[in-house]
Amino acid sequence: MKKYCFGADIGGTTVKFGLFDQDGIVLDKWEIPTRTENEGVAILPDMAASIKEKIKEHGLNMEEIAGVGVDVPGPISDDGIVPHTANLGWGYKEVTRELTELTGLPSKAGNDANVAALGEMWIGGGKGHKNVLMITLGTGVGGGIVVDGKILTGAHGAGGEIGHIHVDDEIQDCCGCGNQGCLEQFASATGIARMGREILEGTEQPSVMRGQDMSAKLVFDSVKEGDELAIQVAERFGSYLGKALAGMTAVLDPEIIVIGGGVSKAGDILLEYVRKYYQPCAFKSTKETPFALAELGNDAGIYGCAKLILG
């Protein structure tokens, strides 16, 4: 009888771990540094050692452990193979095969944004649903799509790369991906801050944002104070994101749209600006598709990893 599983969210700085029971209760949570030097050769052995230590510490029986779910910050195939993950120093790596050899436990893997969506579906903002569109508004814009309870990985692991939907023909700057006009350039924390700076530079109009360090947080805090220029930035953000989400729901028709990442901490006011532009552009049967804020924060990864194993 399987009673437990491990989730391991591999980031560029730390690996976050969780020990879960079958119902998604976290029994232990810890992290270790990610040693990316020497092409990240130590990462998986470090993880295996840490897992073995916890097995001993909690007096677990190997037969009771269903496996180890992991996520990585980059594309990974459904059979756990990474072609190249710059953030971890990895070239080609058979992640799940190696981890199973090192731990003696079954392993499954996914991309971090996709796995976070699975976690939010299981225990977070998308709880109770099987078809979830999650968008993460952080330094960049990531996404994860869950169809009928399963991650949509895609042919090249690019399923859910919704930050790179083309939304604008005018912008001259390049996106991190090399294209121009990606959603990420307008809906990420970086993009919102850039739009904030641009709007202040383009006018003499007073604003509470002047003289402060520009950030997405400053913009939405200023919106709450009724600052007119901040409201213009929020409108622009809402227009790009709302219309792009409307397009995505015409493709995917999810049960719920979950918005996470640092920018989403602005809360309900952010949803208001997104919905305002989403609603008129959404296909009729998806106009009332609910929006929710993500609930698991930085733990979405370990929850999703556990769900990979628990199925």
Added chain:
Amino acid sequence: MKKYCFGADIGGTTVKFGLFDQDGIVLDKWEIPTRTENEGVAILPDMAASIKEKIKEHGLNMEEIAGVGVDVPGPISDDGIVPHTANLGWGYKEVTRELTELTGLPSKAGNDANVAALGEMWIGGGKGHKNVLMITLGTGVGGGIVVDGKILTGAHGAGGEIGHIHVDDEIQDCCGCGNQGCLEQFASATGIARMGREILEGTEQPSVMRGQDMSAKLVFDSVKEGDELAIQVAERFGSYLGKALAGMTAVLDPEIIVIGGGVSKAGDILLEYVRKYYQPCAFKSTKETPFALAELGNDAGIYGCAKLILG
């Protein structure tokens, strides 16, 4: 041992049938009128009678028949329930349950555009793939998405309604769906003809299209003759469709994009204009995603219906 199955593509004018073996070979193909009067009460009984007649005609044994797959021109749930299908006169209808009662055979159902995508994946332009994005450019723009061999139906049966992705903020006309700026308004036969008329009205420049009935076919035939105004229409068409497809591949990352419908008869020249705008806007790992033309024409529906049953 199951050897055969039926596919039935229910349209507003006729129901098209196919009798298939397990390998997708059509053994018989026929059609009957769709009697939509009296809220379409005769449609399913007419179909059942026609199927029974064919079973007798071919001397089939009921035990050898795997079932009847059907598609309908509108949303339908995965368990075969239609909320309302205007084209057929139907209100709420439990399509598969009724058909099974009438025929004594198992039944599965799907939306026509989605089922056509499944057919193209099985035997047509998407053959050999399990993840297919199909777009149908006809009077309107329809679509069907196959993920890991299964139709993406969505929460309200609106999965693959890619004709209603919002792509333009300027247009004043309304789309058939009630919104403004849908892809369908620029990439359908109707939309291409409208753009053709607009461009002729806006200039005195000579064009082989002048004095002829405007249509998508006339536009692409004129492009082949090097007509400058026709080329401008094709560029506009390619820009809207190519960018929208790039956005969709960032979401879905399909193995192949299949383009069907009447407009696709223009052939490779149409793909050229779409690819030209697709490529720069597509996310890096999807820039080389192949395009193919649909191959099954009006038979895509019956093939897809058969595949619903054969799994």
